[in-house]
Amino acid sequence: MEAGSGNAVDVLEARGLVKRFGEREALRGVDLAAEAGELVAVIGPNGAGKTTLLSILAGISKADEGEVRVSAGKVGWVPQQAALYRRLTVEENLLLFARLERHPDPHGSVEGMLGLTGLGERRGEVVARLSGGNQQRINIAIGLLARPSVLLLDEPSVGLDPRQRARLWEFIGGLAGDHGTTVIFSTHDIQEAERYGGRMLVLADGEALFDGSAEELREAVRREAPEAADRDFETAFVSFLHHRGH
């Protein structure tokens, strides 16, 4: 692997994660660490092990080997598909999870989340009538109701149009920048990862190939796939994976 995490205090640290599904190894000794307020993009082609890694970090799946350590607070998880009750309103969804999270003032927490998501005026609308982007915002807001120090987002922008995607990333960026929440998100869109991820973890066939900034990844791509260096970043990245045997 090219690089590791920085030097400040890591709020989440995973070491040597291995996950097997029968004979197939979905993760092969993956390491990951993230600091407070950091935005980490986990990128890789389909089947690379991104969702498996996030589900282990979230505690939904157990690793066959390795360990995950969270230094403070909870880990919030936002699944790829919105985990919402589509027949309930925006407010009812938020209120339900605020109550289940045992917030001392669930109504106050709901008001806070409605303000954060900018969906205050649509609080009484049934979720099924909202756009995919707005559903995803509620989905993330529910993840935030756990008051997590680390928020895990599994392909949060899938199925969204460019305008919805921009609004979503503005929202996520605000969480990391203004609230100090560590955000780890998976995507197979290299340009999205480059644009919004402060750091990038590249996975392919369950193996971590790179961990570093976008600029460091560009440098690595230029070094290992010089024949594609002049082409667009996505094409160069595919050549990089090819050079690494994936």
Added chain:
Amino acid sequence: MRWLLLKDLQILRRSPLQAFLLVAYPVLIAVLVGFAISRSPEKPRVAFLDEIPSDARVSVGTQQLPTLGIDKRICGRVECVRVKSRGEALDEVRSGEVVAALILPADLVDRLNSLSTPNPQVPEVEAIVNEDDPLKARIVNDRLTALLTEANLVIARRIAHEGGRFVGLVVHGGQLKILGQAIPFLGLANTARILRAVRASLPPGPLRDSLDQVLRFTALTRGNLGTAAALLTRLSQPIVADKQVVSASSPPLEVFAIAVAATFTLAFVAILLVAGSLALEREENAFARLTRGLVSPSGLLTEKVALGVAVGLAVTLLMLAGLTPFVPLHWSRIGLWLAAILAGGAALGAAGAALGAAAREVRAVSLLAFMVTLPLAFLALIPSGTVGAGLYDVIKVISALFPFKPALQAITAGLDSSGPSMVSPLIHLLALTVAYGLLARIALRRFTAV
């Protein structure tokens, strides 16, 4: 758990059509099943042609019996459609307007009368049936056989009665009516009395000895004919049934029908609601989010079963309240009703949870719930003796593994004190609740797979 329960009720309220169907469909099925069980079958329509001349009478010796009234008896058992010809009877049967046609031929009485002659002929009635449906054919055959048996019984009773009366006349004497004229009939008893008076006036000798022989003969004949008269009376119905009830006394049919209707309602509501709402957690991708520390899988299962019990209880009580104006229900026993409905709802809800955990989509679960519940509920209603012993044993085992039958037994016991005991069905339901709860918990592990 209460917030999840509230959420499920909100979702149910938000889907009025689904909520209406969830309540209306089982209630409709329940009422239909209840009516089908409690009402006796309607009289079948039978075309009836009576060609017997109005003045024809069955004769016993020199006696003519009054009219037999077979037509009245037949038309009391079935709905008779009077026809004027055999062709019309055939048309009625072919068109399906009637299930059968019964024709009493003109020579029926003559043939009956020939039975006591040296050249007896078999009396026959003609039955025309339409056997386009095997079930209908069986019912019609059974009903025709019963009608003919009854007609034969009527004739036999009349003949036995007249024969007995004639024997009585021979023994005791009296008036014998022939062609409207009363002819005195001495009888053996009077003959013996006269002979004894004559004997007293005779001196001992051969004539008196001969008279003693005649007196002994009359005494012997009177005794034997007395026995024959009793035999003739019994001949028309030699065997009578002495019914002994060996199992627990059964409740009235209408109470049982209400119990069936209530159990159907409870079963559909509890199973469909629990299975559907559990599958919905998966369909809405909420299961993993909920069980990530917010609620345990067992807690979620308990909440779903509680939802099924609560809604099932409400709908079942509503149905019972709706039936109250039509059938007498002992509301003083409501405590027992509640115990039966709660225990039945819990076991049926747990079975619904096992189904809901086995399938991942609400539609698949709903279909599965219907496919499982309907046949198993109908199997539980098959009484012993109506199928082969081996098959009934299999049905008993299957019925014992599904909560419908014990729930029916518990609700029946709750509704009527003359029903079966409530204790063993409650224990049975408790065991099934635990068993299906464990099954559901094991099946839920599949839900956690990402």
